[in-house]
Amino acid sequence: MAAELDSGEGLAKLLGNVLLESSKTRKEVPTASLAGEGKVIGLYFSGQWCPPCKAFTPVLLAFYHAFKTSSERGELLDVVFISSDRNKESFHEYYSEMPWHAMPYECREKKAELTRKFRITGIPSLVLVDGQTGKVISTSGRNIVAADPEAKKFPWKPQTVEEILKRGDFMQGDGSLVKFSELSGKTVGLYFSAEWCPPCRSFAPVILRAYNILNDRKKKFEVIYVSSDHSMSQFLEYFEPLPFLGIGPDDERREMLGDRFSVNGIPRLVLFDENWKMISDDARMSLMADPDCEHFPWQYQLVNFLHEQFARYLNEESCVVYFTDGTKRQISNAENALEPCARAEVESARAADEPQKIHFFVGTIDSEVSRTIAQFIGLPSDRPAVTIIDCPLRTWYYYNGSLDARGMDLFVANYRAGKLDKHDIKQPTGSDSITPPR
Incomplete structure (x- = not known):
């Protein structure tokens, strides 16, 4: 999401090489054909089984038709349906109500990748992206449709x-x-x-x-x-x-x-x-x-200790946590392993003028937050272990490799690519406790 996407090629990288042209023809067309300067692409995450989706789809249809028929800019808006339906039959039945493009139902891995990328925690969700660069305009497309039904503020470009x-x-x-x-x-x-x-x-x-x-x-x-x-x-x-x-x-x-x-x-x-x-x-x-402001302006560090003050990041973002026994040696090893990857993440976010999406922490045995998180997902908090915790999607991922900078880079890269084994977050109670793979 941080990097700009080249026209055509960027959208194909984002959505896959082909899309369905319409529910009537089910013909596959190149994703790149949607690209264009000044265009806005709405990525519509929805599913037939979902009552709020069934309620919002007619609203989006009315907005779409009004934009296409009453505006000279009609060609500048496209929508792509990204299905959360439970089977292909439901997908086609639901898609038959829609006049726009769709991601083929078979592209489940690509759909999961987009869900992670845009932090889709519930449906319906409408993500607006720039049709030329692929950069995110807004992840709150539903609110935009509601607040600007006549699209007077189109193309809704984010401001600094x-x-x-x-x-x-x-x-x-x-x-x-x-x-x-x-x-x-x-x-x-x-x-x-x-x-x-x-x-x-x-x-x-x-x-x-x-x-x-x-x-x-x-x-x-x-x-x-x-x-x-x-x-x-x-x-x-x-x-x-x-x-x-x-x-x-x-x-x-x-x-x-x-x-x-x-x-x-x-x-x-x-x-x-x-x-x-x-x-x-x-x-x-x-x-x-720091009530006496001795450390003003409180620069956010590349790697932080996992304490209560960072609870918001745990609740809202993806977090890499390197659990240690709290000794100086293990803490130093953890910081050295995490810092290069954390620096790359921070620099990428700053270059794109976007918030940092992955945060990096060292957990220690003397931290109640560390102990709680470790217990919550079934990890020991008193020996080296690395995990990615993704609370918005209620998932976590265990790292089973070399505890060095190269290993951390690979771990995060595989996470971004959706190549890691996923574990659901749930409250550990007795035999229901999650234990990491060995």
Whole structure:
């Protein structure tokens, strides 16, 4: 997802070499024939057995037909059905309701690869990609169809954080406004929060104290409160005493920023340097562990110890965890093995201006999180073992090879390629405990 895809060849790499042209002909056509500058391709993950899918498909059909018939841009939108049906007969029956392309049902491995790639944890799901480059426009296509039924904002290109923030001024508690230009040269934190949220109220004194400490030290630190409050009055009551800048609940930038950084829970603190390069996509726990701001700006490390502050990554992303007995020797071996692969992952994400999708951790026996995760999937936490944990897809993968940098590179590469044996995550209870292959 990070790398740009060349027209034609890129789409074929993404979707396979051929697609079904339509449900009527079932004729195979080259995937590359869909490619084109200015085009948007919607990847529609759906299944006949799924009630929400049956409800959304007519909505997508109406949107598709309206776009094709009432717009001069009709040729710039295509949809590809990617089936989650349980058999080929159900696939063809469901596909008969659709006028667009489809991935052949037999391409189960390619479908599984896309499910991992786009983090599809439920259906229906509509992923929008650029028809020229193959880069992701949005993984929230359903929301776009609902919010923009007349496609006035087509082609829905993602904007940088700068482009989004420049769309308006920022509020201050006294009612005055601040322009984007006044953020020049500052480290900026986007603070996603709300008055109604208990964890936000707990974190508010922490970030306020950090703001005052850092500005007393002349660190040029600014916080933008991005409101998830239910009303403007609720927002103002909470925001007015704060020294932060603010984006209110009715501001279009609130939702744009939430989508841009996949904010699924609050509070969240996303940090940027003075050049608008992301420092951390969630610095909240780093700040809570460093309330005196001695390690500001809390750079996200290539390899981290598996502690509670990184729970969000475990819940929402793929994580490589190297379990150790906690001795200096084993920790050093783990860091040396993981760092080259982690560096490549970080550099790839930064080059594409996208969030990092795989995170790297060292688990130690003195960490409750490490022990819990190891027990959860049935791994020993007191001797070397490496696993990839993919909680969104409720799967994990065990590594059975050389515990060095080359081995880690191969492990991650095989994971990306879907070549690893998959184990389902489930609560270990007695004989139901998962044990790793030997």
